[in-house]
Amino acid sequence: MAELVRKDLLYPELSYKLVGVLYEVSNQLGHKYEERYFQKATATFLKEANIQFKEQVPVKLIIGNTEIAKGIIDFLIEDKIILEIKRGDRFLKGNIDQVNSYLQITGLQLGILANFTSRGLQFK
Secondary structure (H helix, E strand, O other), rough: OOOOOOOOOOOHHHHHHHHHHHHHHHHOOOOOOHHHHHHHHHHHHHHHOOOOOOOOEEEEEEEEEEEEEEEEEEEOOOOOEEEEEEOOOOHHHHHHHHHHHHHHHHOEEEEEEEEEEEEEEEEE
């Protein structure tokens, strides 16, 4: 039997499970709701899938004694993966930059940007 998990991905089993949760949210809600409803549905399905997560996690970039940037991560999955939830028909550069900056601030290596679109779930 061939193994389906790629070896070149970080946290492949957790990533596949997480993407499965996002597809379930997309299948249940479609694309016509506000972003906050996708976040609530994602939290519900993460709990059902027994995936440990923290919601609305504040992050700060501090240089010396000065806070120069801050933000809020939508979901921190098992203290390994940043998950940002968006709604719209395309990925915006600002959203991609946001995930990259959260990765730099936290020192984590994997961020997933999920976009609920009229064509279904898209993710990077």
